[in-house]
Amino acid sequence: MSGIVVVDQQGDWPVDIPGVDVVTAWDYLTQDSFTRLRGVRVYNLCRTFSYQTTGYYVSLLAGARGHKILPDITTVQDLKLAESPSVLNDEIEELIQQSLARLGSSEYILNVYFGDSPYIRHERLARALFNLFPAPLLQAKFVWRGNQWRVDTLNAVAMGEVPAAHHEFLYQTAREYFTRRRGPRRKRDSTRYDLAILVNEDEKEAPSNARALKLFEKAAEDLGFSVDFLDKSDYGHVAEYDALFIRETTAVNHHTYRFSRRGAREGLVVVDDPESILRCANKVYLAQLMDRHRIPQPKTMLVHRANVADVGREMGFPLVLKQPDSQFSKGVIKVESEADLKRETREFLERSDLIVAQRFEPTEYDWRIGVLDGQPLYACRYFMAPAHWQVVKRDKNGAKREGNHETLDVKDVPRQVLSVALQAARAIGSGLYGVDLKQFGSVVKVIEVNDNPNIDYGVEDLVLKDQIYRRIMEYFVRKLDEQTRAKEPQAR
Structure with a gap:
Protein backbone atom coordinates (compact mmCIF):
# COMPACT_ATOMS: atom_id res chain seq x y z
CA MET A 1 0.00 0.00 0.00
CA SER A 2 1.47 3.36 -1.03
CA GLY A 3 -1.58 5.62 -0.70
CA ILE A 4 -4.72 5.99 1.39
CA VAL A 5 -7.90 7.84 0.50
CA VAL A 6 -9.69 8.83 3.71
CA VAL A 7 -13.45 9.40 3.50
CA ASP A 8 -16.31 9.66 5.97
CA GLN A 9 -18.12 6.59 4.61
CA GLN A 10 -16.68 3.77 2.52
CA GLY A 11 -19.08 4.44 -0.35
CA ASP A 12 -17.93 8.05 -0.72
CA TRP A 13 -15.06 6.95 -2.99
CA PRO A 14 -16.10 4.25 -5.50
CA VAL A 15 -12.87 4.27 -7.53
CA ASP A 16 -10.50 1.30 -7.47
CA ILE A 17 -6.89 2.42 -8.01
CA PRO A 18 -4.01 -0.08 -7.69
CA GLY A 19 -1.88 0.62 -4.64
CA VAL A 20 -4.43 2.99 -3.10
CA ASP A 21 -6.67 1.85 -0.24
CA VAL A 22 -9.91 3.54 0.83
CA VAL A 23 -10.49 3.80 4.58
CA THR A 24 -12.92 5.69 6.74
CA ALA A 25 -11.76 8.64 8.77
CA TRP A 26 -12.75 6.91 11.99
CA ASP A 27 -10.67 3.83 11.18
CA TYR A 28 -7.70 5.98 10.21
CA LEU A 29 -7.90 7.90 13.47
CA THR A 30 -8.51 5.00 15.85
CA GLN A 31 -6.82 1.86 14.49
CA ASP A 32 -3.24 1.26 15.63
CA SER A 33 -2.25 -0.20 12.27
CA PHE A 34 -2.51 3.25 10.67
CA THR A 35 -0.57 4.86 13.48
CA ARG A 36 2.38 2.57 12.78
CA LEU A 37 2.42 3.02 8.98
CA ARG A 38 5.49 4.71 7.51
CA GLY A 39 6.12 6.29 4.12
CA VAL A 40 2.45 6.46 3.13
CA ARG A 41 0.59 9.21 1.29
CA VAL A 42 -2.81 10.19 2.64
CA TYR A 43 -5.52 12.03 0.69
CA ASN A 44 -8.12 13.56 2.98
CA LEU A 45 -11.51 13.65 1.22
CA CYS A 46 -13.67 14.07 4.31
CA ARG A 47 -16.87 16.06 4.06
CA LEU A 79 -8.21 28.19 3.64
CA LYS A 80 -10.29 29.08 6.68
CA LEU A 81 -8.83 32.55 6.97
CA ALA A 82 -11.13 35.26 5.70
CA GLU A 83 -8.23 36.97 4.00
CA SER A 84 -7.08 33.90 2.03
CA PRO A 85 -8.00 35.43 -1.36
CA SER A 86 -5.79 38.42 -0.60
CA VAL A 87 -2.63 36.30 -0.70
CA LEU A 88 -3.06 35.59 -4.42
CA ASN A 89 -0.04 37.07 -6.11
CA ASP A 90 0.13 39.12 -9.29
CA GLU A 91 0.74 36.05 -11.44
CA ILE A 92 -2.53 34.52 -10.25
CA GLU A 93 -4.40 37.79 -10.67
CA GLU A 94 -3.34 37.91 -14.31
CA LEU A 95 -4.43 34.30 -14.84
CA ILE A 96 -7.81 35.09 -13.29
CA GLN A 97 -8.45 37.92 -15.73
CA GLN A 98 -7.32 35.80 -18.70
CA SER A 99 -9.27 32.71 -17.71
CA LEU A 100 -12.57 34.50 -17.02
CA ALA A 101 -12.25 37.22 -19.64
CA ARG A 102 -15.13 36.21 -21.91
CA LEU A 103 -17.72 35.31 -19.28
CA GLY A 104 -20.95 37.29 -19.40
CA SER A 105 -22.10 36.75 -15.81
CA SER A 106 -21.15 38.74 -12.71
CA GLU A 107 -19.95 35.70 -10.75
CA TYR A 108 -18.39 32.33 -11.50
CA ILE A 109 -17.63 29.20 -9.46
CA LEU A 110 -14.57 27.13 -10.40
CA ASN A 111 -14.04 23.64 -8.97
CA VAL A 112 -10.47 22.35 -8.92
CA TYR A 113 -9.83 18.61 -8.67
CA PHE A 114 -6.27 17.60 -7.80
CA GLY A 115 -5.00 20.73 -9.55
CA ASP A 116 -7.09 20.34 -12.70
CA SER A 117 -10.33 21.71 -14.12
CA PRO A 118 -12.96 20.02 -16.32
CA TYR A 119 -12.69 23.04 -18.65
CA ILE A 120 -9.56 23.44 -20.75
CA ARG A 121 -9.61 27.23 -20.62
CA HIS A 122 -9.32 27.13 -16.81
CA GLU A 123 -6.52 24.52 -16.56
CA ARG A 124 -3.70 27.01 -15.85
CA LEU A 125 -5.75 28.88 -13.26
CA ALA A 126 -6.72 25.61 -11.57
CA ARG A 127 -3.09 24.51 -11.32
CA ALA A 128 -2.06 27.90 -9.93
CA LEU A 129 -4.74 27.81 -7.23
CA PHE A 130 -3.76 24.26 -6.29
CA ASN A 131 -0.10 25.28 -6.06
CA LEU A 132 -0.97 28.00 -3.56
CA PHE A 133 -3.45 25.89 -1.59
CA PRO A 134 -2.67 22.18 -2.14
CA ALA A 135 -5.99 20.48 -1.37
CA PRO A 136 -7.55 17.63 -3.39
CA LEU A 137 -10.87 19.44 -3.89
CA LEU A 138 -11.01 23.23 -4.08
CA GLN A 139 -13.77 25.65 -4.95
CA ALA A 140 -13.18 29.29 -5.86
CA LYS A 141 -15.93 31.83 -6.24
CA PHE A 142 -15.12 34.83 -8.45
CA VAL A 143 -17.11 38.06 -8.65
CA TRP A 144 -16.96 40.92 -11.14
CA ARG A 145 -16.17 44.13 -9.27
CA GLY A 146 -15.65 47.40 -11.07
CA ASN A 147 -13.74 46.40 -14.17
CA GLN A 148 -12.11 43.13 -13.16
CA TRP A 149 -12.64 39.70 -11.63
CA ARG A 150 -11.85 39.18 -7.95
CA VAL A 151 -11.72 36.09 -5.73
CA ASP A 152 -14.64 36.24 -3.31
CA THR A 153 -14.10 32.93 -1.51
CA LEU A 154 -11.69 30.01 -1.75
CA ASN A 155 -12.44 26.81 0.14
CA ALA A 156 -11.73 23.12 0.33
CA VAL A 157 -14.93 21.34 -0.69
CA ALA A 158 -16.42 18.02 0.35
CA MET A 159 -17.11 15.07 -1.93
CA GLY A 160 -20.84 15.70 -1.54
CA GLU A 161 -20.45 19.16 -3.06
CA VAL A 162 -18.93 17.90 -6.30
CA PRO A 163 -21.53 18.17 -9.10
CA ALA A 164 -22.63 14.81 -10.47
CA ALA A 165 -21.55 15.91 -13.94
CA HIS A 166 -17.96 16.24 -12.66
CA HIS A 167 -17.68 12.84 -10.98
CA GLU A 168 -16.13 10.98 -13.88
CA PHE A 169 -13.61 13.79 -14.49
CA LEU A 170 -12.72 13.82 -10.79
CA TYR A 171 -12.16 10.07 -10.72
CA GLN A 172 -9.99 10.13 -13.83
CA THR A 173 -7.95 13.08 -12.53
CA ALA A 174 -7.46 11.26 -9.24
CA ARG A 175 -6.25 8.12 -11.04
CA GLU A 176 -3.69 10.18 -12.94
CA TYR A 177 -2.62 12.05 -9.82
CA PHE A 178 -2.23 8.96 -7.64
CA THR A 179 -0.23 7.06 -10.23
CA ARG A 180 1.89 9.91 -11.60
CA ARG A 181 4.91 9.33 -9.38
CA ARG A 182 4.83 5.61 -10.06
CA GLY A 183 4.98 6.44 -13.76
CA PRO A 184 7.93 5.68 -16.02
CA ARG A 185 10.50 5.83 -13.20
CA ARG A 186 9.10 3.10 -11.01
CA LYS A 187 10.34 3.33 -7.45
CA ARG A 188 12.76 0.52 -6.61
CA ASP A 189 12.12 -1.71 -3.63
CA SER A 190 15.52 -0.68 -2.21
CA THR A 191 14.71 3.04 -2.24
CA ARG A 192 15.34 4.67 1.12
CA TYR A 193 14.11 8.19 0.47
CA ASP A 194 12.36 10.32 -2.15
CA LEU A 195 14.30 13.30 -3.53
CA ALA A 196 12.85 16.15 -5.60
CA ILE A 197 15.20 18.32 -7.66
CA LEU A 198 13.69 21.66 -8.67
CA VAL A 199 14.88 22.84 -12.09
CA ASN A 200 13.94 25.27 -14.82
CA GLU A 201 14.73 23.96 -18.29
CA ASP A 202 14.33 27.45 -19.77
CA GLU A 203 16.80 29.15 -17.43
CA LYS A 204 19.81 30.43 -19.37
CA GLU A 205 22.17 30.69 -16.39
CA ALA A 206 21.04 27.79 -14.22
CA PRO A 207 23.26 26.77 -11.29
CA SER A 208 23.88 23.31 -12.80
CA ASN A 209 24.06 22.35 -16.45
CA ALA A 210 22.24 19.33 -17.89
CA ARG A 211 25.21 16.96 -17.54
CA ALA A 212 25.64 17.93 -13.89
CA LEU A 213 21.94 17.29 -13.19
CA LYS A 214 22.25 13.78 -14.60
CA LEU A 215 25.25 13.16 -12.35
CA PHE A 216 23.32 14.40 -9.33
CA GLU A 217 20.54 11.99 -10.25
CA LYS A 218 22.94 9.07 -10.61
CA ALA A 219 24.69 9.84 -7.32
CA ALA A 220 21.35 10.04 -5.53
CA GLU A 221 20.08 6.77 -6.99
CA ASP A 222 23.35 5.03 -6.09
CA LEU A 223 22.70 6.05 -2.47
CA GLY A 224 19.16 4.67 -2.53
CA PHE A 225 17.09 7.71 -3.49
CA SER A 226 14.12 7.73 -5.82
CA VAL A 227 14.60 10.96 -7.82
CA ASP A 228 12.10 13.21 -9.59
CA PHE A 229 12.81 16.49 -11.37
CA LEU A 230 10.17 19.13 -10.63
CA ASP A 231 9.38 22.50 -12.16
CA LYS A 232 7.43 25.46 -10.80
CA SER A 233 4.09 23.84 -11.68
CA ASP A 234 4.73 21.02 -9.19
CA TYR A 235 4.42 23.07 -6.00
CA GLY A 236 1.46 21.00 -4.87
CA HIS A 237 3.63 17.84 -4.84
CA VAL A 238 6.40 19.08 -2.54
CA ALA A 239 5.01 17.35 0.54
CA GLU A 240 5.27 13.95 -1.18
CA TYR A 241 9.07 13.94 -0.85
CA ASP A 242 11.64 13.54 1.90
CA ALA A 243 14.14 16.03 0.50
CA LEU A 244 14.23 18.97 -1.91
CA PHE A 245 17.31 20.10 -3.83
CA ILE A 246 16.87 23.43 -5.60
CA ARG A 247 18.89 23.69 -8.80
CA GLU A 248 17.17 26.78 -10.12
CA THR A 249 18.39 30.29 -9.35
CA THR A 250 16.76 31.35 -6.10
CA ALA A 251 15.19 34.66 -5.11
CA VAL A 252 12.97 35.80 -2.27
CA ASN A 253 9.94 37.07 -4.20
CA HIS A 254 9.94 33.97 -6.34
CA HIS A 255 8.53 30.45 -6.54
CA THR A 256 11.93 28.99 -5.53
CA TYR A 257 11.55 30.56 -2.09
CA ARG A 258 7.96 29.34 -1.82
CA PHE A 259 9.14 25.80 -2.67
CA SER A 260 11.89 26.03 -0.07
CA ARG A 261 9.59 27.45 2.59
CA ARG A 262 6.95 24.78 2.01
CA GLY A 263 9.54 22.01 2.00
CA ALA A 264 11.00 23.19 5.30
CA ARG A 265 7.53 23.52 6.80
CA GLU A 266 6.74 19.94 5.78
CA GLY A 267 9.90 18.66 7.44
CA LEU A 268 11.89 17.95 4.26
CA VAL A 269 15.66 18.33 4.18
CA VAL A 270 15.95 21.35 1.88
CA VAL A 271 18.91 22.80 0.00
CA ASP A 272 18.68 25.73 -0.25
CA ASP A 273 16.75 26.22 2.96
CA PRO A 274 14.57 29.34 3.21
CA GLU A 275 16.72 31.03 5.84
CA SER A 276 19.80 30.73 3.62
CA ILE A 277 17.90 32.14 0.64
CA LEU A 278 16.72 35.12 2.69
CA ARG A 279 20.18 35.81 4.09
CA CYS A 280 22.23 35.36 0.93
CA ALA A 281 19.75 37.14 -1.34
CA ASN A 282 20.33 40.53 0.30
CA LYS A 283 23.74 42.21 0.20
CA VAL A 284 22.70 44.69 2.87
CA TYR A 285 22.15 41.79 5.25
CA LEU A 286 25.45 40.18 4.23
CA ALA A 287 27.39 43.40 4.81
CA GLN A 288 25.98 43.78 8.31
CA LEU A 289 26.47 40.07 9.08
CA MET A 290 30.14 40.13 8.06
CA ASP A 291 30.63 43.25 10.16
CA ARG A 292 28.99 41.70 13.23
CA HIS A 293 31.13 38.56 12.99
CA ARG A 294 34.26 40.62 12.25
CA ILE A 295 34.81 38.81 9.00
CA PRO A 296 36.99 40.93 6.70
CA GLN A 297 35.35 42.57 3.68
CA PRO A 298 36.19 45.60 1.52
CA LYS A 299 35.34 48.89 3.20
CA THR A 300 31.56 48.97 3.08
CA MET A 301 28.89 51.60 3.55
CA LEU A 302 25.12 51.29 3.59
CA VAL A 303 23.75 54.03 1.37
CA HIS A 304 20.36 55.74 1.73
CA ARG A 305 18.82 59.00 0.58
CA ALA A 306 20.12 60.94 3.58
CA ASN A 307 23.81 60.04 3.20
CA VAL A 308 24.41 59.97 -0.57
CA ALA A 309 26.41 63.19 -0.33
CA ASP A 310 28.83 61.52 2.09
CA VAL A 311 29.58 58.41 0.06
CA GLY A 312 32.29 59.77 -2.21
CA ARG A 313 34.15 61.42 0.65
CA GLU A 314 33.94 58.30 2.83
CA MET A 315 34.75 55.69 0.18
CA GLY A 316 36.77 57.46 -2.49
CA PHE A 317 36.61 56.72 -6.23
CA PRO A 318 36.25 54.42 -8.01
CA LEU A 319 33.78 52.52 -5.85
CA VAL A 320 31.28 49.72 -6.41
CA LEU A 321 27.52 50.09 -5.95
CA LYS A 322 25.42 46.99 -5.36
CA GLN A 323 21.69 46.51 -5.58
CA PRO A 324 20.82 44.34 -2.53
CA ASP A 325 19.33 41.51 -4.60
CA SER A 326 21.80 41.61 -7.49
CA GLN A 327 22.89 38.33 -9.13
CA PHE A 328 25.37 37.19 -11.78
CA SER A 329 27.18 40.57 -11.78
CA LYS A 330 23.86 42.26 -12.66
CA GLY A 331 22.98 45.23 -10.47
CA VAL A 332 26.65 45.69 -9.56
CA ILE A 333 28.33 48.72 -11.14
CA LYS A 334 31.59 50.63 -10.83
CA VAL A 335 31.26 54.35 -10.20
CA GLU A 336 34.11 56.66 -11.24
CA SER A 337 32.94 60.13 -10.21
CA GLU A 338 30.58 62.14 -8.00
CA ALA A 339 28.30 62.83 -10.97
CA ASP A 340 28.07 59.11 -11.76
CA LEU A 341 27.43 58.36 -8.09
CA LYS A 342 24.47 60.76 -7.88
CA ARG A 343 22.94 59.42 -11.09
CA GLU A 344 23.34 55.74 -10.24
CA THR A 345 22.26 56.00 -6.58
CA ARG A 346 19.13 57.85 -7.66
CA GLU A 347 18.19 54.92 -9.89
CA PHE A 348 19.18 52.23 -7.35
CA LEU A 349 17.30 53.91 -4.50
CA GLU A 350 14.11 53.86 -6.52
CA ARG A 351 14.13 50.05 -6.12
CA SER A 352 15.48 49.73 -2.57
CA ASP A 353 15.65 52.09 0.41
CA LEU A 354 19.13 50.77 1.22
CA ILE A 355 21.97 49.87 -1.14
CA VAL A 356 25.59 48.88 -0.64
CA ALA A 357 28.73 50.81 -1.55
CA GLN A 358 32.12 49.11 -1.35
CA ARG A 359 35.64 50.30 -2.00
CA PHE A 360 36.84 49.08 -5.40
CA GLU A 361 39.75 46.67 -4.85
CA PRO A 362 40.82 45.12 -8.18
CA THR A 363 42.31 41.62 -8.41
CA GLU A 364 43.22 39.32 -11.26
CA TYR A 365 40.69 36.73 -10.11
CA ASP A 366 38.07 36.00 -7.43
CA TRP A 367 38.16 32.93 -5.26
CA ARG A 368 35.02 30.80 -4.98
CA ILE A 369 35.08 28.28 -2.15
CA GLY A 370 32.20 25.82 -2.12
CA VAL A 371 31.18 24.99 1.43
CA LEU A 372 28.84 22.17 2.48
CA ASP A 373 27.77 21.62 6.08
CA GLY A 374 30.56 23.84 7.35
CA GLN A 375 33.34 22.08 5.42
CA PRO A 376 35.13 23.00 2.16
CA LEU A 377 33.83 21.12 -0.86
CA TYR A 378 35.56 22.65 -3.88
CA ALA A 379 37.72 25.63 -4.82
CA CYS A 380 37.80 27.68 -8.02
CA ARG A 381 39.51 30.79 -9.24
CA TYR A 382 37.36 32.80 -11.62
CA PHE A 383 39.43 35.25 -13.66
CA MET A 384 38.13 38.64 -14.78
CA ALA A 385 36.60 38.87 -18.24
CA PRO A 386 38.97 40.35 -20.84
CA ALA A 387 39.28 44.13 -20.46
CA HIS A 388 36.74 44.17 -17.65
CA TRP A 389 36.70 44.45 -13.87
CA GLN A 390 34.21 41.62 -13.27
CA VAL A 391 34.18 37.89 -13.94
CA VAL A 392 31.31 38.38 -16.41
CA LYS A 393 31.08 41.23 -18.94
CA ARG A 394 27.68 41.98 -20.44
CA ASP A 395 26.96 44.23 -23.38
CA LYS A 396 23.83 46.31 -23.90
CA ASN A 397 22.13 43.43 -25.75
CA GLY A 398 22.61 41.01 -22.87
CA ALA A 399 25.43 39.03 -24.52
CA LYS A 400 28.17 38.06 -22.10
CA ARG A 401 31.84 37.21 -22.03
CA GLU A 402 33.36 35.31 -19.14
CA GLY A 403 36.90 35.04 -17.88
CA ASN A 404 38.76 31.78 -17.54
CA HIS A 405 38.39 29.49 -14.56
CA GLU A 406 40.72 27.20 -12.65
CA THR A 407 39.57 24.46 -10.28
CA LEU A 408 41.92 23.45 -7.46
CA ASP A 409 42.08 20.77 -4.82
CA VAL A 410 41.04 22.37 -1.55
CA LYS A 411 44.34 21.12 -0.07
CA ASP A 412 46.13 23.54 -2.39
CA VAL A 413 44.14 26.61 -1.32
CA PRO A 414 45.91 29.08 0.98
CA ARG A 415 44.96 28.46 4.58
CA GLN A 416 43.74 32.01 5.14
CA VAL A 417 41.39 31.81 2.13
CA LEU A 418 39.78 28.64 3.49
CA SER A 419 39.57 30.03 7.00
CA VAL A 420 37.76 33.22 6.00
CA ALA A 421 35.46 31.32 3.61
CA LEU A 422 34.40 28.88 6.31
CA GLN A 423 33.78 31.69 8.80
CA ALA A 424 31.53 33.45 6.30
CA ALA A 425 29.58 30.32 5.36
CA ARG A 426 29.05 29.28 8.98
CA ALA A 427 27.65 32.74 9.74
CA ILE A 428 24.89 31.95 7.22
CA GLY A 429 24.06 28.36 8.12
CA SER A 430 25.03 24.73 7.50
CA GLY A 431 23.84 24.24 3.93
CA LEU A 432 25.54 24.52 0.53
CA TYR A 433 27.19 27.88 -0.20
CA GLY A 434 29.63 29.50 -2.56
CA VAL A 435 31.83 32.09 -0.83
CA ASP A 436 33.42 34.70 -3.11
CA LEU A 437 36.63 36.26 -1.85
CA LYS A 438 39.48 38.51 -2.94
CA GLN A 439 43.08 37.89 -1.89
CA PHE A 440 45.79 40.50 -1.52
CA GLY A 441 48.88 38.60 -0.42
CA SER A 442 48.02 37.32 3.06
CA VAL A 443 44.92 39.56 3.28
CA VAL A 444 41.61 37.89 2.34
CA LYS A 445 38.24 39.66 2.14
CA VAL A 446 34.74 38.32 1.57
CA ILE A 447 32.83 39.76 -1.38
CA GLU A 448 29.62 37.81 -0.85
CA VAL A 449 28.15 34.46 0.16
CA ASN A 450 25.87 32.74 -2.34
CA ASP A 451 23.26 30.14 -1.66
CA ASN A 452 22.58 27.96 -4.71
CA PRO A 453 26.20 28.09 -5.98
CA ASN A 454 27.08 26.87 -9.44
CA ILE A 455 28.08 23.23 -9.72
CA ASP A 456 28.55 22.61 -13.41
CA TYR A 457 29.97 19.63 -15.23
CA GLY A 458 33.38 20.66 -16.55
CA VAL A 459 33.97 23.49 -14.05
CA GLU A 460 33.45 22.96 -10.33
CA ASP A 461 33.73 19.17 -10.65
CA LEU A 462 37.12 19.08 -12.40
CA VAL A 463 39.00 17.93 -9.29
CA LEU A 464 36.49 15.77 -7.42
CA LYS A 465 34.76 14.45 -10.56
CA ASP A 466 31.75 12.30 -9.63
CA GLN A 467 32.59 12.59 -5.93
CA ILE A 468 31.34 16.17 -5.74
CA TYR A 469 27.83 14.99 -6.65
CA ARG A 470 28.01 12.05 -4.30
CA ARG A 471 29.15 14.18 -1.35
CA ILE A 472 26.18 16.50 -1.75
CA MET A 473 23.80 13.55 -1.91
CA GLU A 474 25.51 12.04 1.15
CA TYR A 475 24.65 15.25 2.98
CA PHE A 476 20.96 14.62 2.28
CA VAL A 477 21.25 11.00 3.45
CA ARG A 478 23.03 12.07 6.63
CA LYS A 479 20.40 14.67 7.50
CA LEU A 480 17.52 12.32 6.69
CA ASP A 481 19.03 9.53 8.77
CA GLU A 482 19.37 11.98 11.66
CA GLN A 483 15.69 12.86 11.31
CA THR A 484 14.72 9.19 11.25
CA ARG A 485 16.73 8.42 14.38
CA ALA A 486 15.23 11.42 16.16
CA LYS A 487 11.72 10.09 15.48
CA GLU A 488 12.47 6.60 16.74
CA PRO A 489 11.38 5.77 20.31
CA GLN A 490 14.33 5.97 22.68
CA ALA A 491 15.24 2.75 24.52
CA ARG A 492 14.67 2.99 28.24
Missing part, protein backbone atom coordinates in the same frame (compact mmCIF):
# COMPACT_ATOMS: atom_id res chain seq x y z
CA THR A 48 -15.74 18.82 6.39
CA PHE A 49 -12.50 20.25 7.76
CA SER A 50 -14.15 22.28 10.50
CA TYR A 51 -12.17 22.66 13.69
CA GLN A 52 -11.91 19.43 15.71
CA THR A 53 -14.07 17.38 13.33
CA THR A 54 -12.82 14.02 12.09
CA GLY A 55 -11.72 15.62 8.81
CA TYR A 56 -9.68 18.19 10.72
CA TYR A 57 -8.07 15.48 12.85
CA VAL A 58 -7.16 13.35 9.82
CA SER A 59 -4.94 16.14 8.48
CA LEU A 60 -3.63 17.04 11.93
CA LEU A 61 -2.69 13.51 13.02
CA ALA A 62 -1.32 12.50 9.63
CA GLY A 63 1.30 15.18 10.13
CA ALA A 64 2.06 13.89 13.62
CA ARG A 65 2.47 10.35 12.24
CA GLY A 66 4.89 11.46 9.54
CA HIS A 67 2.48 10.67 6.73
CA LYS A 68 2.46 12.75 3.57
CA ILE A 69 -0.98 14.36 3.79
CA LEU A 70 -3.03 16.36 1.29
CA PRO A 71 -4.27 18.81 2.41
CA ASP A 72 -1.94 19.34 5.35
CA ILE A 73 -3.19 21.07 8.46
CA THR A 74 -1.56 24.37 7.50
CA THR A 75 -3.43 24.45 4.21
CA VAL A 76 -6.66 23.60 6.05
CA GLN A 77 -6.10 26.55 8.36
CA ASP A 78 -5.03 28.91 5.56
